Amino acid sequence: MKVHKKVWSLNRIVAFTGLAATLVLSGCGGDSKNTSLTSPTGLANAGVVASVSSDFSSGAVNVIDLDSANYNAFGPYHETGSDIGVVGGTGHYYILGRYGMDYISKVDISNLAKKTWDEFPVNVQPEQNSGNPYDLITVNDQKAYLLRYDSEKILIVNPSATNEADFFSGDVLDLSSYTPSTNTDGLPRVSAAVLAEDKLFVTVQRLNDAYQPVNTSYVAVFDVSTDEEIDTEKGTDGLKGIALLGTNPDDIQYHENIGLVVRNIGTNNQTYGNGTSLDIINVNDYGISAMIPATTTADEGQLLDVVIVSKNLGYIINLTGYMDTKVQSFDPTIGRASFETINNLTGGDYRDIELSPKGNLWIADADGHKPGIRIINTTDNSEIKFVDSLRGLLPNNIAFVTE
Numbered sequence: 114m115k116v117h118k119k120v121w122s123l124n125r126i127v128a129f130t131g132l133a134a135t136l137v138l139s140g141c142g143g144d145s146k147n148t149s150l151t152s153p154t155g156l157a158n159a160g161v162v163a164s165v166s167s168d169f170s171s172g173a174v175n176v177i178d179l180d181s182a183n184y185n186a187f188g189p190y191h192e193t194g195s196d197i198g199v200v201g202g203t204g205h206y207y208i209l210g211r212y213g214m215d216y217i218s219k220v221d222i223s224n225l226a227k228k229t230w231d232e233f234p235v236n237v238q239p240e241q242n243s244g245n246p247y248d249l250i251t252v253n254d255q256k257a258y259l260l261r262y263d264s265e266k267i268l269i270v271n272p273s274a275t276n277e278a279d280f281f282s283g284d285v286l287d288l289s290s291y292t293p294s295t296n297t298d299g300l301p302r303v304s305a306a307v308l309a310e311d312k313l314f315v316t317v318q319r320l321n322d323a324y325q326p327v328n329t330s331y332v333a334v335f336d337v338s339t340d341e342e343i344d345t346e347k348g349t350d351g352l353k354g355i356a357l358l359g360t361n362p363d364d365i366q367y368h369e370n371i372g373l374v375v376r377n378i379g380t381n382n383q384t385y386g387n388g389t390s391l392d393i394i395n396v397n398d399y400g401i402s403a404m405i406p407a408t409t410t411a412d413e414g415q416l417l418d419v420v421i422v423s424k425n426l427g428y429i430i431n432l433t434g435y436m437d438t439k440v441q442s443f444d445p446t447i448g449r450a451s452f453e454t455i456n457n458l459t460g461g462d463y464r465d466i467e468l469s470p471k472g473n474l475w476i477a478d479a480d481g482h483k484p485g486i487r488i489i490n491t492t493d494n495s496e497i498k499f500v501d502s503l504r505g506l507l508p509n510n511i512a513f514v515t516e
Contacts, residue, residue: 152225153178153187159222159514160184160475160486161206164506165195167481172197174208175503176225177486179471179513184488186502190225191218200249201512202272205229209246217246217259219272222514233277235259235268237285250306250313252337258286258313260303265289267303267315269340286335286342290352291317293328309367309396311337316362316375317354324381326360332375332394345399355399359390359407370424371404371445372396376416379407386415386432391448405448413449414439420466420474421445422491428455428466428474436462440476442494455494458487467511473497477508484508 158179165172173189174197196211204223210216216232236244244261251257251272259268259281267286274280291301302318313335319328333354334343344353359377366374372395379388390407394400405416414431417438421427427445431452432438439459444451458476465477469488476487478499485501486508 152223153185156222156225157516158470160469161199161201161512161514162477162486162503162508163197163199163208163510163512164189164484164503164508165197167505167507169195171195172509173506174199174220175506175508177500179469184486184498184500186500187225189504189506191220191228198247198510199512201514202251203515206512206514207249209249211247212245212263213243215244215246217249230280233280235261237266237268237281237283240264247304248306250308252308258306260306260315262302262304263300264303265292265299265301267306284340286313286315286340288315288317288333291319291331291333291354293319293321295321297322304363305365307365307367307373308337309373312343312396313337314365314367314373314394314396315354316365318361318363320361320381326378326380326388330357330360330362330377331355332357332362332365332373334399347399347401355394355401358392358401358403360388362392364419366419366421367396368421368424371421374404374419374421374445376419377407378415386413389413389415391416391419404445418466420468422468422472422474426491428491430463430466436479438463440466455489456496462507464508465510467513470513470515475511477511479507479509481507486511 160177162175164175172195173192175188178185194214198209200207205221208218215236218228218232219230221229235246245263247262248260249257254273257270257272259270265288269284270281288301302320304316304318306315315333317331321327331354342353345355347355361378362375363378364376372393375392377390386408388407391404393402393404414433417430417432419429425444427443429441430438439454441452441454462479464479467475469475474489474491478487484507487499488497490497
């Protein structure tokens with residue numbers, strides 16, 4: 114059973130609720146600003162948490178030991194601005210400095226307090242605006258795709274590079290054909306990607322200048338061996354990709370028993386749910402259907418995040434108001450009618466859910482009074498552990514490092 118999931122971010126939610134004006138994008142050096150921190154010895158498998166202060170003025174990274182009985186937590190490391198994401202890897206993880214910061218850093222699990230890469234820039238000439246890096250999709254030790262939400266180009270990079278010059282050679286995937294002709298910003302809004310069957314599947318929101326999904330959203334498909342776009346014959350107006358049923362895709366994951374699952378936000382405003390949906394795509398013939406059809410009202414909430422565990426089990430974060438969410442289980446074969454809130458996790462500020470390498474559900478609980486990570490057994494939804502050793506920071510998104 115293979116599940117590949119994109120890390121979810123608060124970036125656009127922050128932008129649309131006016132919190133972006135409060136962000137303080139502080140600098141960050143090669144080492145953690147807290148020089149008293151040391152790295153634990155023998156750490157092999159870990160959960161990495163991008164955490165933020167309650168006023169969104171700063172961010173940092175906490176690390177949780179998956180192999181310890183008490184899920185020991187370490188950090189925070191690498192203090193920076195609040196708009197950051199983390200991407201897991203084998204023996205290491207990456208920090209993405211998003212809007213206005215525009216860097217990627219690499220941290221080895223054996224030395225958590227020091228960066229292997231000291232902020233490689235991710236903007237390329239002649240780009241003037243912030244590229245806003247969103248995710249790193251690794252193909253192998255020598256090749257990865259760096260997605261940038263505010264650029265029409267995906268960078269093809271070398272994740273094993275030891276210096277900036279070798280990290281990016283100049284090769285890109287060009288998504289400019291997906292930019293709506295009426296847009297003045299010239300951006301297709303590339304939001305997520307996943308690898309499946311030697312192909313890269315990329316979600317393209319195609320929002321208008323007001324960030325609303327008035328244009329058909331797409332999944333573009335690229336051959337990983339050639340980096341050429343594949344004509345799926347599922348598009349219109351000369352576009353080669355797969356036209357989605359839903360709009361404003363924010364996440365894509367692959368499950369071998371289901372196919373590609375695309376989470377669509379729908380309308381970008383505080384109605385919290387109008388148009389939200391889940392689409393399913395066959396990775397071979399590109400056929401598309403709805404796992405959860407789009408809502409027509411805001412009454413049922415917005416699908417803020419989703420994890421598919423198996424053919425008959427999934428979890429969602431359901432957003433019904435600003436910082437008002439609930440964690441629910443559901444049966445992907447049934448859909449919305451099977452939504453059921455677990456463990457009375459409702460009315461909280463839950464920001465991310467991820468499936469750990471051990472098969473447990475991790476929930477980023479950003480309760481301002483007692484923030485932490487809830488680790489849930491997916492067989493009976495019992496809480497295995499609540500990790501509250503984040504030193505008061507609020508967990509935003511989660512990734513995993515494995516041996």
